[in-house]
Amino acid sequence: MSIELEIQLVAVVVSVACSLAGVFLVLRRMALMSDAISHTVLLGIVLVFFITRDIASPFLVLGAAAMGVATVGLVEALVRTRLVREDASIGLVFPALFSIAVILITRYAGSVHLDTDAVLLGEIAFAPFRRLEVGGVDLGPRSLWVMGGVLLLNITFIALLYKELKLSTFDPGLAAALGFAPGLLHYAFMTLVSITAVGAFDAVGSILVVALMITPPATAYLLSDSLPRVLILSAVIAALAALVGFWTAWLVDASIAGCMASAAGVLFLLAFLLAPERGVIAVARRRSRQRWEFARLMLAIHLLHHEGAPDAANESRETHLGEHLRWEPKFARRVVSEAADEDLLVRLQDGRLELTETGRDSARKAMLV
Amino acid sequence: MTDQTAIEVNDLTVAYREQPVLWDIDLTVPAGVLMAIVGPNGAGKTTLIKAMLGLLKPAAGQVLIHGRPYDEQRRLVAYVPQRGSVDWDFPTSVLDVVQMGRYGALGWLRRVGRRERDLSMAALGKVGMEDFAHRQISQLSGGQQQRVFLARALVQDARVYLMDEPFQGVDAKTERAIVTVLQSLREAGDTVLVVHHALQTVPEYFDWVTLLNVRKIAAGPVDEVFTAENLRVTYGGRVPFHGSDSPLRDAPPAGGVTGSSAWMGLGGD
Numbered sequence: 001m002s003i004e005l006e007i008q009l010v011a012v013v014v015s016v017a018c019s020l021a022g023v024f025l026v027l028r029r030m031a032l033m034s035d036a037i038s039h040t041v042l043l044g045i046v047l048v049f050f051i052t053r054d055i056a057s058p059f060l061v062l063g064a065a066a067m068g069v070a071t072v073g074l075v076e077a078l079v080r081t082r083l084v085r086e087d088a089s090i091g092l093v094f095p096a097l098f099s100i101a102v103i104l105i106t107r108y109a110g111s112v113h114l115d116t117d118a119v120l121l122g123e124i125a126f127a128p129f130r131r132l133e134v135g136g137v138d139l140g141p142r143s144l145w146v147m148g149g150v151l152l153l154n155i156t157f158i159a160l161l162y163k164e165l166k167l168s169t170f171d172p173g174l175a176a177a178l179g180f181a182p183g184l185l186h187y188a189f190m191t192l193v194s195i196t197a198v199g200a201f202d203a204v205g206s207i208l209v210v211a212l213m214i215t216p217p218a219t220a221y222l223l224s225d226s227l228p229r230v231l232i233l234s235a236v237i238a239a240l241a242a243l244v245g246f247w248t249a250w251l252v253d254a255s256i257a258g259c260m261a262s263a264a265g266v267l268f269l270l271a272f273l274l275a276p277e278r279g280v281i282a283v284a285r286r287r288s289r290q291r292w293e294f295a296r297l298m299l300a301i302h303l304l305h306h307e308g309a310p311d312a313a314n315e316s317r318e319t320h321l322g323e324h325l326r327w328e329p330k331f332a333r334r335v336v337s338e339a340a341d342e343d344l345l346v347r348l349q350d351g352r353l354e355l356t357e358t359g360r361d362s363a364r365k366a367m368l369v
Numbered sequence: 370m371t372d373q374t375a376i377e378v379n380d381l382t383v384a385y386r387e388q389p390v391l392w393d394i395d396l397t398v399p400a401g402v403l404m405a406i407v408g409p410n411g412a413g414k415t416t417l418i419k420a421m422l423g424l425l426k427p428a429a430g431q432v433l434i435h436g437r438p439y440d441e442q443r444r445l446v447a448y449v450p451q452r453g454s455v456d457w458d459f460p461t462s463v464l465d466v467v468q469m470g471r472y473g474a475l476g477w478l479r480r481v482g483r484r485e486r487d488l489s490m491a492a493l494g495k496v497g498m499e500d501f502a503h504r505q506i507s508q509l510s511g512g513q514q515q516r517v518f519l520a521r522a523l524v525q526d527a528r529v530y531l532m533d534e535p536f537q538g539v540d541a542k543t544e545r546a547i548v549t550v551l552q553s554l555r556e557a558g559d560t561v562l563v564v565h566h567a568l569q570t571v572p573e574y575f576d577w578v579t580l581l582n583v584r585k586i587a588a589g590p591v592d593e594v595f596t597a598e599n600l601r602v603t604y605g606g607r608v609p610f611h612g613s614d615s616p617l618r619d620a621p622p623a624g625g626v627t628g629s630s631a632w633m634g635l636g637g638d
Contacts, residue, residue, distance in 0.1 A: 173454060
């Protein structure tokens with residue numbers, strides 16, 4: 001396998017693993033918790049490193065995951081005091097734990113391979129240089145195996161507990177009443193998020209984990225209404241962002257992690273503008289269409305009201321609409337001609353407007369007569 | 370204890386911090402009644418239901434469902450939470466939400482299958498929503514949301530139904546439809562408890578009523594305990610309603626009842 005291919009594989013696997021966990025984080029309104037966890041796992045890594053003195057120790061992941069869960073627990077405990085709100089307590093807990101880790105690294109671990117740049121920005125470009133060898137046989141980049149395992153864990157967890165996760169996310173009250181222990185499930189899920197964050201953190205650094213966890217799900221929500229489809233779309237968008245990001249970084253010679261996060265951001269922006277139902281453009285079009293529809297209906301109702309009344313000759317004149325309905329002449333002309341096109345009314349010789357039977361029907365229907 | 374008692378609440382006290390929300394509630398609900406739980410805002414109606422479901426840990430006392438603690442009787446109890454307690458923008462369909470009512474019977478790890486689907490469609494039929502089965506839930510009106518929640522409870526095939534304001538935000542037609550379903554549950558011998566706000570409909574819809582304001586004021590058949598005197602005590606002297614068809618002008622206080630001392634002084638249970 002070429003180096004480029006290996007980097008791309010790692011990028012895709014990291015990105016997809018993050019996006020799957022991210023779907024439930026976003027649904028649970030815990031998006032920013034991923035940012036907190038991706039930072040505080042560092043303290044877990046540093047503390048375990050001081051015990052094991054081995055940067056490749058598998059216990060590092062355990063320490064990191066434990067610290068991630070501890071972060072969630074601390075934030076929630078702080079919220080329960082009712083002295084601090086949730087957003088503020090995230091902002092209190094994670095910098096506290098992260099800064100302890102940074103101090104420990106700079107003071108005591110300066111000579112080992114735990115530098116702050118790598119922590120913040122990751123080192124996915126170096127992934128191919130750290131190999132997994134068993135009995136002298138090269139099995140490929142170590143991080144590919146680690147993240148492959150994390151991805152598999154994510155898929156297994158979500159597939160097995162899909163129903164339970166969905167219920168406890170949508171309606172925790174019913175989940176508890178039915179005996180599905182939403183609290184336990186919550187912490188199990190946050191453990192999964194922490195493990196995913198540790199792996200991703202190694203590849204793209206603590207700052208950009210949040211981009212990989214939140215951007216693909218947020219994009220997928222704009223495109224679909226069903227949870228299984230949101231999960232699949234989210235994974236596809238994440239993989240796409242990884243590949244686009246990698247090749248952009250290759251072309252412009254920039255940070256791979258930065259380009260991956262930017263690519264995810266661009267994909268979000270595209271969905272935000274162009275999503276068929278919920279995109280900004282679709283919404284604007286719908287609003288504009290509704291505005292004209294509404295104006296035609298108002299005109300029909302106005303004509304119906306004055307039909308046969310003594311003032312009808314006056315009220316139903318196209319030239320008087322500006323006066324009566326407070327419409328600009330240009331607007332009124334367009335509404336009248338569209339209403340005529342739709343066969344709601346006809347223009348009479350003397351400049352009056354007369355409703356057709358269709359026009360009367362739609363006016364009556366709109367007024368619930 | 371006979372099987373004729375659906376719910377027995379003994380000396381139940383629930384507190385948030387040191388603030389008691391429910392004081393020493395004793396309540397016996399016979400099986401096969403349709404009971405309203407009424408009381409002013411902040412009276413602890415929702416708290417009482419949540420305590421029955423084990424969602425809140427009581428400071429003292431216990432709740433028995435058909436003679437045993439809730440943990441052992443989960444399958445007998447269906448719960449309809451307040452409509453506003455969930456996120457209706459959640460990416461899922463009406464049918465999927467109703468199927469959630471079967472999760473308890475399925476247990477951990479087992480997946481929803483054809484049987485759950487058929488039962489859920491039948492329940493949607495009972496509330497007149499089968500045409501909406503594949504609708505995204507964010508497209509529903511308040512009344513439709515409430516019917517979906519009712520269908521989700523029906524599909525649990527329970528014997529005790531605990532409902533938190535199922536009439537909140539529904540139109541008159543939906544309210545009639547829901548009442549008909551609740552009454553058919555009672556005809557089938559099930560027990561239905563409903564947190565209810567509109568006092569004037571209590572005698573029409575329900576046969577039993579519990580008047581609650583932090584403590585239990587009265588509980589029993591509507592014609593016995595739904596009296597002007599009990600209502601005055603419950604609502605702190607300001608009776609919002611009197612008799613079966615003569616609503617008074619004096620509306621219930623919008624916020625929490627501040628005149629608690631008014632009924633404290635009156636005593637009488």
